[in-house]
Structures are given as structure tokens and as C-alpha cells.
Amino acid sequence: MPILNSALDPRGPAYLDNREAMLERLTELDSALRQARGGGGEKYVTRHHARGKLLPRERIELLVDRDSPFLEICPVAAWGTDYPIGASVVTGIGIVEGTPCVIVANDPTVRGGAVNPFSLKKTQRAGQIARENRLPMINLVESGGADLPQQAEIFIPGGAAFRDLTRLSAARIPTVAVVFGNATAGGAYVPGMSDYTIFVRDRAKVFLAGPPLVKMATGETVDDETLGGAAMHATRSGLADYVAEDERDALRLARSCVRNFGYNLAKTYGPEPKYEADDLLGIPSADLRVPFDPREILARVLDSSEFDEFKPAYGQALCTGWGAIHGHRIGVLANTRGVLFSAEAQKAAQFIQLANAAGTPLLFLQNTTGYMVGSEYEQGGIIKHGALMINAVANSKVPHLTVNIGASYGAGNYGMCGRAFEPRFLFTWPNAKSAVMGPQQLAGVLSIVARQAAEAKGHAYDEEQDRTMRFMVEHKVEQESAALFLSGRLYDDGVIDPRDTRTVLGMCLALVRAGENDANFGVFRL
């Protein structure tokens, strides 16, 4: 297979400027992640530890195989909102007893692990990953339930969490609930809907209503343990399958449940690329209006930097071709010059069909400003051709992975498999942006429309106000197109360091491929 030749000059001013800009974005990302890791803050973390309890990430670290990779999903959920970064829950994909599992861990240091609208979205996204990729689901439960003041936004959609859990089970995807503390009211249905349940002795409290509410409702005076303790559920109600002596013991039991699933992930290897991943920091242009060659990125992501380009001389603004990551074959679609023309759309549609014929997963590297506009192109049928491409993407059956490495504007976002087109995984580089159009264009459009309206009414257009309006709009759109903002709203599965791209995609490809095999699991209890 042809090997990509890099033309990168790592000493050139463009590279150095780009790198500096990227490092700045990475610093912002680090700061957001630090806040996410901090949970509910030092005071609550200390209090939690003093109670002999572990933090969600400490639980996960003990649950997963030593030295195995762990991919946290949506770590900065709720960034830029009134809710704490991370949304009081940690979700991700980890390897437990050799089996990749979706892990959902409440963070009880954040408002008692209460569920807010972003926690709900994040948990549901985790459930979707488990379902689409047929990954066992492990819930590490310690949550006070819904954040009551926000109940209006949670209560009705929240039922889906329980629906999804039992649908996983029905699809023969095993589910495990480990209860470390409170799982009250709706929360009680997490163990209730799971295949396997493990309760920590003297810690787990699982009931529909706690002692105060029971007192109010029926007048019965009862303590936590009698009402919903681990021992009661193990011996009386049957809700607990296992009682663990402590948190570590509970995680041991969870691992032994997973060991029995008999999951097998194909063992694949792929030679490292010929070029350094570190160079990826300086490749994307700091100024998104300057296009950059995605082949320079592929040369640092694909196995052996090998890439077999398809139709290289046709529709050159979109690069298509075949390669592999960590031994998994993939088809790649990557924007080279931002704009998509008719030829590019047709080439993409054809390529997607080829990938479907071969059953090869597709990787979309987004850096697009959208489909070409203007009379020449409209007359040439750009909408028709764009629709062709969007049609192909929407109805393609092979797994899609998307990485936004620069710009993702307009219908280009759709054609290049944006979030709404349900790629199995979508990640964003810290420099990337996404919006209906660029901030200047958007402000400019608004300005033109306002000017036309004023002129139609015969009013004089206030140029001063126009400048202010354009500045405000540009600034707002700029902010709302940024990677962290989009990730905060769960429009992706996380902002990743470009240097981790090969690792993240390798892990995701292994998962999506394994998920294609329905026969991975034996019979389990329903």
C-alpha cells in the first residue's frame, strides 16, 4: 500500500504558530478536565473519603484491569452551563476482565450525586454506546436521585434511563449495578432493572421512599437498614444478588460477574505510523480559514502511514481512501479545502457505497465550511448532489467514526456525519469549531438582512449600531462554536488531545467491530 509522504516543516513559522495556538486550547481543556476531576470540591471530597468511601474515578480505577486503557466519554459535559463540569457522573469505556464495558459512576460529592439535565443526557449517551456497540453496562450507583428543583426537566425524559437499561438486557447485553450508597426512588430502579446487583454491606440504601417519606405516607417508623439495606435485600427482597464487605470487595464481585460473560475481543495489531504523533499539534491551522492537508494527519494516525487514496484526481477538495488503525481496516473521508462541490459530494456517495459493500467502517475527518454556494453551483445541482451525499451518510450501515479536526459548518456538518447522523463516536479537537456558519458570515448575513429591512422601510441604517450588533453576534457565535462549548452540550463524546487520536480511534474501532458479532454472549439471567 502507498505510504503517505509528509511535507511538514516542523521548523516553519506556520507550524510553530499553529502549535502554540493548539497548546493554548489544550491548556483550556486541561483546566476544564481538572474541574471535572475535582468533583464537588475539596470539602465534599474530604468528607466523602472520611466516610470510608471512594470517589467515582477511584472506583473505576479499581474496577478496570490494571494498565488497561480507559476512555472517558463526555468528560466536560455541562461546560459553560450553570451545572458543574462533568454533570455529577463519570461515564466511559473501560476494560474489565478483558471485556470492554460501558461504565457509569455517579459522583456523590456533587450535590449527593443528584441527576441534573446534563447528567441525564450523559447517562443516556452512555446507554446508547452500550446498545450500539453491544458493550456490557456497569453502573456504580450512589445518587440521591433527581435534582428536585430541576425535576421539570428531568422527571419525564428521565424514565428513558430505566427503559434503556432493561432494553440492553433484552438485547442480551449484560448489565451490572453496584450500589455503594443511596439509590432512592427512581434510582432504586437502576439495580432493579439490572441483570446483576451487588450491594455494599451497611452502605447500600435502596428503597422507593426513605424513612421520612414512609413516616409521612403510612406512619411507619423504620430505619434505613430495615427499609433498604444490603442485608435485607440479599435475604428478604432478593434485589441484591451479592453482598460485598466493602467497596473494594464490591468491585471484585463486579469483575467476577463480567468474567462470566465470556466476551472476546479480536486481538489486532497495527504497526505504528512512520511519523510522530506530536507533530499533530502544529498541523491544524490556527486560523481556520487557512486549509490544511488532512493527509498530514492521516500520516500520523494510520498504521504504517499507509493510505490507498480513492479517486485522487476527482473532487480533490475531499480526500477519500483506505487505511487501517491498530489493525482495523477503515475508509476515510477528509476535507482538504473546506468547501464541498458537486464532484466531492458524488465521490463521497460512491465511496460510502463501496465501504458498505465491503463492510468497512468509515472515518470522517471534518474540516468543512459547507457546500459551495453561488448561482453557478446552484444551477449545477449542488443541493441535489449534497443530498446524495447526505443520503448516503444517513443510510450507510457500516459504523461511522467522526473527528472534527477544524471547521464543521453548514450542511457540510451533515454530509460529513455530524452528531445528528449518529456516528458511533464523535470526538472534537480542541481547535475545532462548529456552527451553522462562520461568526463573520453569520454577523454579516444578519447585517445585510437588517440593512435591507431598514431600507425597505425607508429608515436610515444605524452604522454604529450595526458595528455593535456585528461585534456582539460574532463574539457570541465564536464562543458557541468552540469545542468546549459544544462538548459541554454533549454534541460530541469528548474533546481529545490530537496526539491521542490514533489511540481513541483504535479503541473505538475495536469496540464497533466487536459489537457486530451478536454471538458474543452466552445465556444470562433476565
Place this chain on the structure above:
Amino acid sequence: MIRRLLVANRGEIARRVFATCRAMGVETVAVYSDSDADAPHVAEADYAVHLPGNAPTATYLRGDLLIAAARKCGADAVHPGYGFLSENADFARAVIDAGLTWVGPSPKAIAMMGSKLEAKALLADVGVPMLPTAVEPEQVDTFPVLVKASAGGGGRGMRIVRDRESLAEAVAAARREAASAFGDGTVFCERYVERARHIEVQIMADSHGNVVTLGERECSIQRRHQKIVEETPSPAVDPSLRDRLCQAAIAAARAVSYVGAGTVEFLLAPSGEFFFLEMNTRLQVEHPVTECVIGVDLVRLQLVVAEGGPLPFNGPPPLRGHAIEVRLYAEDPAYAWMPSTGTLHRFDVPGVTHAFGPLPGPGLRLDSGVADGSVVGVHYDPMLAKLIAWAPTRAEAARMLSNALARARFHGVTTNRDLLVRVLRHSAFLSGGTDTGFLDRHPEVFAPLLSSVDAVRLSCLAAALSGAARRAKSATLPGLPSGWRNVPSALQTVVYEGPTGTIEVGYRLDRSNDLAAWAVRRIDPEDIGLPGAALDPAGSPDHPPAQILSATGDQVVLDVAGVRLQFAVHEVGPVSFVDSSEGSVTLTELPRYPLPVAEQPEGSLIAPLPGAVGRVLVVPGQRVAAGELLLTVEAMKLEHPVHAPTDGVISDLRVTAGSQVESGALLAVLTPA
């Protein structure tokens, strides 16, 4: 001429004899007990005969079975090796009566030297100097004295007694031990010379009347009367003393018309006086040092003499250079020489050029009875091997030997290696200041060999990193960086039980598998898994800066503060053996998820080592006082007492005399009164 020879022995001495047989064209027959079925000496023989059972009394001490084995294989000669039946006159006679050639002195000479008391009386008459001796304890008037078994050898049953009060108990114990080990409970008391050296003379005599001395050996460095370091020539022997020693040895040999290889042992007092100790009528464990400096194959000479041939020389050959031997034992010097059992997963001594025969030039010789994978059991002597260095000077031999030992890999059982290295490097040893009290006077040689605290830390780190590197072979996502996180939070942690206690190692690798952070700390095992106890990745490290130069499943190369260090990591189950130029560290990984375990009842008495229960002095329900002897565990020739830790009542007794017990087994429960 001997055509086919049976070695009535096991381990390294059987291999040693076989090697010479091979060189001479003699066919070989081995015998083996149950547990020796896979031993190297069996694999190396042309024929081998199974002796059912394990106890020496059922196997290697059964003369009848050994002679039957020789007959069955058509052997025409028997070599007894050392130990077992090598100094048993009845066996020698039975071999001869069976029409086989006995490779050793006459049964009569064996019998005369076998009774130490008779030997002393005989040799005193021919002018060999003797220590004052008493047969009955009552006859002893000056202390200290040494209580010895008349039929014994190799230190078995020997005890130093410094006052009259403890004499009776010591004599009784020595009698018991002698009776069980040699079938003869006769003991005697001898003046004990402080700061004495152990000097012995190798003699070789043929049936044509030639008696030749082959220099002396010094074997003063002993533990519990067993030699561990032996050398020739002795730094304390000058030509004139050597001459007098040799004359005494020849007189002793001639007194019993000795034929074959033998050793006359003397005690050398600081005053320069020397006294006869005993004569060993066999090949000695330490014969290789003589082979080095004299340039002969003693086993070959034994066979030549047994065939009736003459010795190839009639005067003492010249000495060439200096040779030192160490005996590598599976035992823990720091824990009362407790024998160590288990699988020897790796046995590797670097730089060895020869084995089981004379060295052609200066270098290292290794005579070992074990190989990678050998199981060291409870039934026989825990000696694993002998390592011999031969060099132009004593200092060079000591340096060569200590360096090879320090670099050797002995994985799976505890050995006395560190002690041997420390002895060989000790200034008192190097200046020739050796006597039988050396180890008592220099307790510093019992310290482990590790060069620094950082050596342990770095070894732990290396073990953990090699584990992390092994992930590249795992079934799930092997190609991904070890321990990769997009949101790093805690370090990867491993908890080891190591030489300095329980140690937690934390590490994080970055996306290029470089060491992003690491920490090593001692922890209380109770604290494992406590919330928040996980190593703080940002915590200030109190260790040298380290970078990974390379890491694989079995080797980790670190740059530590600018110095490149290599760590070989050998993982066997939960145990990692880490060897580097900084020393050897054995680390046992504690389970990440300990299972809840039943606790031992309070007052449990635990077997201190694997062995057989000897005497049981109590019955269930018996009231005992603190310090009272309850029972004994016998292992490796020694009787280990189990005393009552407090006053109380024996509420449970799990063993009877003869029970085989593993280390840590519950023997009895004492309910404190």
C-alpha cells in the same frame, strides 16, 4: 577395570562422579527417590533405579536396595559420594561381599575412624596431637566444651556448652540427634578452643603403600558447625606448619593402613598449636579447591586406586594459586538459617566456565545439583551448589567469586548468597582473619546485599513497569498505550510485599510510554484500598528522577539521575524477581482484591518451618507455663523447639509425632490462662 559404576548418592556429588566417569569411559548408574525423579543427576546417568519413598532411611540409606540396584543394572562398582552411607563400614563391607568394587577405604579403616573415641585413642599413640576429651559429662571440669557425636560428621549433633548447668540438656539432645541421624547415640565432650581455625589435610593413598598429602584446606567460616566457605591454601598456614600438619595426617592414615581419598581434620589454635579433630574416610564436599590448586581430578584418582592402580605421583605436588569455594544453601541466614523450600525458578551464575571437574586455568567452577525448575524439598540437605573460584591470588579469587555470586540469579528459594558475598568482601576475611567464630563476631554480614533504599524502590518500579509493558501481549486492545487515559486521574498502583515491608508503587505512563509520574512508598497492609490513600500523582516525589529507556516484560532499563541501570525482571505468578547491579529483590504482588479470610484463633502456634513433628510433649487440655517446651519440629537435621508463649491450656492439638507440616501450619492452640 571398572566398567559400570553406581553412585549411591544424589545431587551435585552424583553429578560430580558421573562427570569423571564420562571422561574415563565408565558407564553410570544413578539411584533416585520419589522427589528426585526429575533431578539432573538422574537424567545424566546411563541407567537409573528408583528407590521408592523420600525419607533417607527409605531410600539413600538403604544399603540393601542400593546393592540390588547395582546388581539390576549390572554395575561392577559403587561410589558412595559424601554423606548418607559414605562412611558406613557395614555398607562398604556389603558392597565388597556382593562382589562389587567399593570406591573408598577398607571397611576396617572406616570403622576405626568412624568411632571418634577409638580413633582418638589410636592416633594419640602414633603422636597425633589431641584435645582433652571426656566421655561422661561428669568428667568435664573446664568449660567451654564441645559435645560431639562419636559417629557424627558435618556438625550434626554438635553443641558448645559454656557452663555445667546446660551440659545435661545438651548431652541429651545431642544423643537424640546422633541416634536419629547415625543410629548410634554415643557422644563425647571435648575442650572447646576459642577463635580456632578449621584446617584439614587432603590425603590420597594407594594400595601400593603410597600416602600423599595434597595440601591443606581452611574451612573456618562455618554456620552451626557446617562449613560454608572453604579455601586452599590457608592464609594461616606457612610451609613449616603445612609440613607438620601433613606429617600428622600421613601418620593418621598409615595408622589405619588407609587406601583412597581421605581428609584429616585439625583444629588450629591462635597459638599455632593444632589438634586432631577427626578423619573423614571419603571425598569431601570441598574437594574442588584442592583439585584447582593441585591440578588433579580426585574422583579419577579414587577410581584408579579402587582399581588397584598406583598414584601418579609419590610426593606432594606443588600448589598453584589460590582457590575458594562457597556452599550455596537454600536457607535464610537472617532467620536462624531456616531452610527454604520451593521451586527454584531460575538458577543462573554468570561467568562459569567449568563444572564437575578441575579447571584448566583460573576461572569459575560450578558444581550444582539443581537446574531451572528444580524443586527444593524438605527431605535432603539444602545445599544447592558449590561455586569455586581459582585465581593467582587469594584476593583475586575472593573478588571473582563474590562478583559472580552477586550477579547470579537464584529465584524461588531464599539462599545464603548475600551472606557469602558479604563474607568474601569483608575486610577481616580479606586480611585472613578467619576462625570458626567469624559469623558470630561479624553480624554485619547478615545484612541483605542491596546497596541502598533507592535500589529497592527502583526495583519495585522496574517490576511494575515490566508488568505494564506486558500489557502489549494482552488479549484486549494490546496495541494501545499501557494505562492510557484521556482524563488522567490516579496513578496505576501495584502493592508488593518486599524486603522492606509492604510497598505501594504508583506510576503513570504518558502516550509515548514514557514515565510521566511515579512514586514508591511503604504502607501498612491494613491501609491498602483506603479511600484517598491512593498515591497522589502530584505529590512531591522523594525519589531520584527516573526515565524509561526501554521496558519489556522481562527487562526494564532506566535512566536514574543520569546513570543507566538495567533491571532483569522474572515474573512467576505473583512473584517478581528483580536483579540488577544494585542487587536482587524478590517482590510478591499482593492481590488487588483480597478475599475475606478466616482468622487464625488467638493463641495459635504455627510451624516455624516445613518439616516433621519430632517430639510432642503435651496433650490436649494440659496446663502449661510460659516458655515450656510443647513440641519440636525437625527439619534439615535440626530440632526446632516450639515453646508456650504464655501460661495457658492446650485447647487444641493438631499434630502427632511424625506429622509432616508446612511452614505456617497450625500445630496447636494455646488458650491463655
